Amino acid sequence: MPFQEQEVRALISLLLRFRRQKELGENSQSAIARRAGISQARVSNWEQATNPDHALGRESLKRLLTLGLRFPYEEVDAILWLACSLWRDDKDVLTPGEVKDFLETVYDHSAVFQRRGPQEHERILTKILKRIEERARPASPLTIFSAAPSGHLDFERSLLEMEDTEQPRMNVTTLPPFFCRPPDIEEKWYRQIFGADTKGCNDIVQLVQQRYDLWKRWIERYSHRVIVERTVIERYFAEGRQGKLAYKPQEVRAQGERWIESLQRHDNCAVAISDAPDLMRYILVGISNLMLVLSAPRQAAPAHLGIEAIRITDPLVILRFRLEFEETWQNIPEENKDKERVIEWLRVQIS
Numbered sequence: 001m002p003f004q005e006q007e008v009r010a011l012i013s014l015l016l017r018f019r020r021q022k023e024l025g026e027n028s029q030s031a032i033a034r035r036a037g038i039s040q041a042r043v044s045n046w047e048q049a050t051n052p053d054h055a056l057g058r059e060s061l062k063r064l065l066t067l068g069l070r071f072p073y074e075e076v077d078a079i080l081w082l083a084c085s086l087w088r089d090d091k092d093v094l095t096p097g098e099v100k101d102f103l104e105t106v107y108d109h110s111a112v113f114q115r116r117g118p119q120e121h122e123r124i125l126t127k128i129l130k131r132i133e134e135r136a137r138p139a140s141p142l143t144i145f146s147a148a149p150s151g152h153l154d155f156e157r158s159l160l161e162m163e164d165t166e167q168p169r170m171n172v173t174t175l176p177p178f179f180c181r182p183p184d185i186e187e188k189w190y191r192q193i194f195g196a197d198t199k200g201c202n203d204i205v206q207l208v209q210q211r212y213d214l215w216k217r218w219i220e221r222y223s224h225r226v227i228v229e230r231t232v233i234e235r236y237f238a239e240g241r242q243g244k245l246a247y248k249p250q251e252v253r254a255q256g257e258r259w260i261e262s263l264q265r266h267d268n269c270a271v272a273i274s275d276a277p278d279l280m281r282y283i284l285v286g287i288s289n290l291m292l293v294l295s296a297p298r299q300a301a302p303a304h305l306g307i308e309a310i311r312i313t314d315p316l317v318i319l320r321f322r323l324e325f326e327e328t329w330q331n332i333p334e335e336n337k338d339k340e341r342v343i344e345w346l347r348v349q350i351s
Contacts (some may be wrong), residue, residue, distance in 0.1 A: 167286025
């Protein structure tokens, strides 16, 4: 499971809270901490697991998984294997001595040391996640954003909130990503649909500028991978050159130029070109936030009225999308992810 560090922390947090609350029925972190021989604060830090400054080492997680939460042996190993990127040494699963001291003599008298490969650990983690899904509460409500002007403001507020998260970004899109649209062009478009001097327009322009500023900060620390649909992007730039979009031809060209510049400037920024048709568009922030984007390209005709987007907050749904994104990314040929080839393809679109 090729998760980044921030995602590993969030996933472990989900597993620990589910084990304590749903499977053990234990509301008190203190009781778990006493049994594990660690502090209640350390248990809390692991269950929150969002602050990279917390020194969450292997020893405390090992004690929490075994003595505290008493996970089955294979699940202890799978979670430690998942977590090994969080500490500097190469120790991951339980050693033969740890199996004896923390499982066999305490709560699993039949435990015998075993070696498992990565695929087996992934299978075990998937099994745990399915168990969580079966026992999880009903899905969290959806938040639906109208594509009418009144809905854009809530949509931008929600995007700003979900993107202010310390986890990697992923997009599947049939349009140039947000960061490719120059701020002055984006502001001009919003002033056209809101009215140049209205309060709603000024509010949304401020939110959009905050998103640009936020993107500039986090792209230095976290990856942003974008999957685009080849034929739709090519059609977008072709229609832009013909003046069929809400942008002028030179504004569409400016989007392509900014896209190329972003790829050249930021090592964390990557694009994969998909030849598969009818991709679902969404914005994914680690395993914490998901926005399904439903609106069409901005045409020169009056603004589309309907549903702009749907935000989903259920962690299991988000995790499914996260795994689906990774599978899609891995299945795209390497030449379609090569940055120089992607840049050359974009140059062709704006030539």
